[in-house]
Amino acid sequence: MTVTLSHKICLDPTFKQEQYFKQACGIARFTWNWALAEWKTQYEAGLKPSALALKKQFNAIKPIDFPWMYDVTKYASQQPFIHLQSAFNRFFQGTSRYPQFKKRGHHDRFYIGNDSIKLEGQRVKFPKLGWIRMREALRIEGKVISATVSSKANKWFVSLNVELDQTPKSCENQAGVGVDLGVKTLATLSNGETFEAPKPFKRFTKKLKRMQRSLSRRKKGSQNRHRLRQKIAKVHARITNLRQDSLHKLTSYLTDNFTGIVIEDLNVKGMLSNRKLSGAITDLGFYEFRRQLEYKSKYKGNYLKIADRWFPSSKACSKCGHKKEQLKLSERVYHCEACGQSLDRDLNAAINLKNLLY
Numbered sequence: 001m002t003v004t005l006s007h008k009i010c011l012d013p014t015f016k017q018e019q020y021f022k023q024a025c026g027i028a029r030f031t032w033n034w035a036l037a038e039w040k041t042q043y044e045a046g047l048k049p050s051a052l053a054l055k056k057q058f059n060a061i062k063p064i065d066f067p068w069m070y071d072v073t074k075y076a077s078q079q080p081f082i083h084l085q086s087a088f089n090r091f092f093q094g095t096s097r098y099p100q101f102k103k104r105g106h107h108d109r110f111y112i113g114n115d116s117i118k119l120e121g122q123r124v125k126f127p128k129l130g131w132i133r134m135r136e137a138l139r140i141e142g143k144v145i146s147a148t149v150s151s152k153a154n155k156w157f158v159s160l161n162v163e164l165d166q167t168p169k170s171c172e173n174q175a176g177v178g179v180d181l182g183v184k185t186l187a188t189l190s191n192g193e194t195f196e197a198p199k200p201f202k203r204f205t206k207k208l209k210r211m212q213r214s215l216s217r218r219k220k221g222s223q224n225r226h227r228l229r230q231k232i233a234k235v236h237a238r239i240t241n242l243r244q245d246s247l248h249k250l251t252s253y254l255t256d257n258f259t260g261i262v263i264e265d266l267n268v269k270g271m272l273s274n275r276k277l278s279g280a281i282t283d284l285g286f287y288e289f290r291r292q293l294e295y296k297s298k299y300k301g302n303y304l305k306i307a308d309r310w311f312p313s314s315k316a317c318s319k320c321g322h323k324k325e326q327l328k329l330s331e332r333v334y335h336c337e338a339c340g341q342s343l344d345r346d347l348n349a350a351i352n353l354k355n356l357l358y
Contacts, residue, residue, distance in 0.1 A: 002163055002164065003163075003164045003298060003299050004145070004161055004162065004163050004164070005140055005142075005161075005162055005164065005295070005299060006159050006160065006161050006162070007138055007139055007140050007159070007160050007162065008157050008158070008159045008160075009134045009135060009136055009138070009157065009158055009159075009160070010134070010135040010136075010155060010156070010157055011124075011132055011133065011134055011135070011149075011155075011156040011157060011158055012132070012133040012134070012135065013132050013133075013156055017129055017130075017132055018156065020072065020128070020129055021110075021149055021151070021156055022108075022151075023071065023072055024072040024073060024076040024110040024149070025076075025108040025109060025110050025149075025151065026104070027068075027069050027072055027076040027077055027110070028076045028077070028079070028080055028109065028110040028111070029102045029103075029104065029107055029108070030066075031058070031069075031076070031077045031080040031081070032080040032083070032084060032101075032102050032107075033101050033102060034058065035051070035054050035055075035058065035080060035081055035084050036084060036099055036100075036101060037101075038054055038057070039054065039084070039088075050085070051081040051082060051084055051085030051088075052081070052085075054081055054084075055078065055081040058077075058081070062077070071128075072110075072128065073110075073112055073116060073126070073127045073128065075110065075111050075112050075113050075116070076110045076111070079110075079111035083111075084099060087099040108150060108151040109148055109149060109150035109151070110148070110149055111146065111147070111148050112126060112127075112146065112147045112148070112149065113146060114143075114144055114145045114146055114147075117144055117146075117147050117160075119138060119144060119160075121137055122134045122135070122136060122137045124147075124158060124160075126147075126149075132158075134158070138160060138162070140160075140162045140164070141162075141164070142162040142163050142164040143162065143163045144160050144161070144162055145161050145162070145163050146160075146161045147159065147160050147161065148161075152233070152237055153230070153233040153234045153236070153237035154230050154233065154234070155237075164299075175257075175258050175259065175260075176258060176259065176260030176261070176262070176354055176357040176358075177189050177190050177191060177254065177257075177258040177260070177261055177262070177350075177354055178190035178262045178263075178349075178350040178351060178352065178353030178354030178355070178356070178357075179254065179261060179262065179263045179350060179353065180264070180313065180314075180346045180347075180349040180350040180353060181263070181264065181266065181284070181286055181289065182346050183197070183277060183280045183281065183284065184197070185197065185346060186198075186246070186250065186284060187250055187289075188344070188346035188347055188349070188350050189350055190347070190350040190351045190353065190354035192347060194346075195246075195250050197246075197283075197284055198242055198243065198245075198246045199280070199283050199284075200238070200239040200240075200242035200243050200283065201239050201243075201279070201282070201283040202279075202280075202283060203239075203242075204235055204238070204239055207235060208232065208235060208236075211228065211231065211232050211235070212232070214228060215228050215229065215232065243283070243284075243285050243288070244285075244288070247285055247288055247289050247292055248292065250289070251289065251292040251293045251296050252296065254293065255293070255296040255297055255299075255300045255302050256300070258302070259302055259303060260302070260303045260305070260357045261293065261297065261302055261303070261304050261305070262304075262305045262306075262307055262353040262354055262356050262357055263290065263293065263304070263305075263306060263307065263353070264306075264307050264309070264311070264313060264353065265306045265307060265308060265309040266286055266290075266309070267309055268281065268286050268287055271286075303357075305356060305357065307353055307356055311352075311353075311356075312352075313349040313350075313352040313353050314327055314334075314345060314348070314349045314352075315327050316352055317334070317336040317338065317339060317341055317348070318341075318343075318348045318351035318352050318355070319336065319339050319341045320336065320338050320339040320341070322336055322337070322338035322339065324337075327345075331345060332344070332345050333345060334348040
């Protein structure tokens with residue numbers, strides 16, 4: 001079984017290399033927007049557009065109308081068509097919204113194929129650029145099949161997609177565990193362990209409000225406004241990094257120490273409709289937790305079971321199975337009227353989830 005993983009590494013480009021990155025990102029963004037606009041035009045005219053046909057149409061006019069595109073790698077003006085087709089496929093399947101036009105500063109990235117990538121220690125070689133320094137070496141052994149260069153908070157990153165030579169063996173511990181996610185406590189395990197939620201956005205809320213108020217008073221187009229926007233972007237990047245770090249530590253701990261793992265199929269979209277809890281739920285990153293756990297379980301050979309969304313993990317007693325008709329969110333201790341068991345509500349739910357393994 002082949003497994004593909006990505007490793008995102010910060011880059012240290014020279015000024016010339018950074019200008020090349022910006023130009024390639026602009027070309028990739030321009031190509032996407034051109035293809036999306038043409039797709040809409042043809043669809044409204046009663047035609048059935050496709051990414052392949054649009055790509056042929058674009059390549060025919062590129063030498064005359066867009067000769068400046070040849071200054072960067074060919075993938076910058078080719079891969080957006082493939083990405084657009086994938087985006088429309090997801091939209092037609094009902095798993096994603098209709099593709100949107102991309103904006104400068106929000107969608108700065110471009111793709112590079114494996115035939116143009118070379119790695120050597122803490123540096124990577126791209127076409128027409130030469131060697132670029134990386135902050136760290138690639139930590140995954142395998143074949144590099146592609147790369148994506150992106151910008152965030154005034155920093156440049158490369159995400160290297162690696163096809164593994166072989167799948168590592170799973171952990172020796174054959175124990176199973178149930179994991180109950182919560183707002184107050186990020187995760188409660190069936191063995192009694194708990195992982196506190198870092199809540200990074202809540203931690204930086206006051207600072208962001210202060211900076212946003214200051215930004216609203218800056219003159220549009222001024223250098224002061226631009227510099228403050230960069231500072232705000234760095235704070236948001238810091239929030240994302242803190243959240244990702246906590247989730248990576250939790251998912252790595254679970255996949256390294258338990259062979260069988262059971263989690264709930266949470267209705268995150270429905271939970272976000274509660275305006276009193278939506279901010280806290282967004283700050284925890286439930287969807288990202290599941291995404292990480294799924295690919296790490298596949299990578300390490302763990303058995304991951306997703307409990308049915310309607311499984312009464314919180315309302316059922318983990319000792320006798322008695323189910324409560326009503327259980328308020330404020331009831332943090334579960335008390336069973338049938339057998340008299342009393343224990344933490346989240347721990348009771350985690351034990352019920354673990355029992356699904358057997």
